[in-house]
Amino acid sequence: xxETTKGNLRRVxxxxxVSKIFCGKGIDIGAGKDSLNKDSIYPNITNxxxxxxxxxxxxxxxxxxxxxxxxxxxxxxxxxxLDNPYVGLQNWFSLIKPRGYLVLSVPDEDLYEQxxxxxxxxxxxxxxxxxQKWDSWCPKSINVVDLVQIxxxxxxxxxxxxxxxxxxxxxxxxxxxxxxxxxxxIEAIIRKISR
Numbered sequence: 001x002x003e004t005t006k007g008n009l010r011r012v013x014x015x016x017x018v019s020k021i022f023c024g025k026g027i028d029i030g031a032g033k034d035s036l037n038k039d040s041i042y043p044n045i046t047n048x049x050x051x052x053x054x055x056x057x058x059x060x061x062x063x064x065x066x067x068x069x070x071x072x073x074x075x076x077x078x079x080x081x082l083d084n085p086y087v088g089l090q091n092w093f094s095l096i097k098p099r100g101y102l103v104l105s106v107p108d109e110d111l112y113e114q115x116x117x118x119x120x121x122x123x124x125x126x127x128x129x130x131x132q133k134w135d136s137w138c139p140k141s142i143n144v145v146d147l148v149q150i151x152x153x154x155x156x157x158x159x160x161x162x163x164x165x166x167x168x169x170x171x172x173x174x175x176x177x178x179x180x181x182x183x184x185x186i187e188a189i190i191r192k193i194s195r
Contacts, residue, residue, distance in 0.1 A: 001176050004034045004076045006183050007105060010164055012041055019044070021101045021189065024071030027051055029058050029092060030078025048074075059088040067094045076105040077185070080125045085142060086150055093151045098194035101157075104187070108161055109138050111184030114171060121174040131161050131186050144186050157189040 011017040023044035028036040031050035036042075056064045058075075059082045073092050082088040093102055107113070109128035112121065117138045119125040128138040132145040144159055164183040166175060175182040 001077075002034045003105065003176065003183070003185070004028075004031075004036055005039075006164070006176075006181050007076060007162070007185075007187070008036070008039075008041060009181060010162070010183070017103075018042055021103060022048075022072060022074070024100075025069075026072040026074060027065065027070050027095065029061060029073065029075040030081070034076075036074050036076075058082065058092075059084060060091060061088075062091045062094055065095055068097050070095050070100060071097055072101045072103065074103045077107060079104065079106050080127045080129065083126065085127055086147065089147060090150060093154065093190070093192065096192045098153075098192050100192050102151075102188070102190040102192070104144075104190070105162070105185045106144065108163075108184050108186050109136065109141055111161075111163060111166060112174070112176070113138065120172075121177070129186055131159060144188055148188055148190055151190060153193040155191045155193050157191055159186065159188045161185075162187050 022042040024046055026048045028048055029051045031052055035050045037045050037048040073095050079085045106129040109130050113119050113128050115137055128141045129144055130136055130141055132143055148156055162183045162185045165181050166184050
């Protein structure tokens with residue numbers, strides 16, 4: 001599936017990721033075998049740690065990592081696996097230094113789950129996500145716009161649906177698995193305000 005690798009193909013073309021966001025010391029939460037800077041494509045990253053299941057419970061990452069110690073926190077397709085995404089996101093955000101960034105990618109419920117809950121394509125999804133729909137078909141749906149509002153000292157840079165190479169005419173298939181370079185996610189970029 002390599003969701004980070006797919007996203008990097010797009011992000012490198014968007015200069016903000018190279019010049020502003022992925023700079024300095026960072027951490028990739030839920031990296032698995034597809035870590036953010038494995039191909040060294042972001043020249044301004046001085047260090048990017050990977051944090052995964054073997055390192056501890058990502059929901060309570062602040063038990064293992066110090067607050068205000070990273071220039072950026074990145075997580076791709078990890079939040080949907082946590083028991084409490086609200087607690088997890090707050091703890092992830094606490095790791096960021098003032099003026100640092102959080103980049104979060106989660107699967108979009110309509111493009112990925114496609115009206116099926118529990119998930120038909122992943123036994124490990126505990127939550128689904130949407131970008132500000134008034135009503136969701138899923139009983140475990142989280143609106144990303146509402147979710148990021150719980151973060152103190154946060155400035156939303158962007159929250160967007162990412163449907164790169166997605167085939168809207170195909171149904172009941174995990175396109176992220178069957179087709180190369182298909183994304184069906186929501187990407188949020190949040191900056192910690194300096195006070």
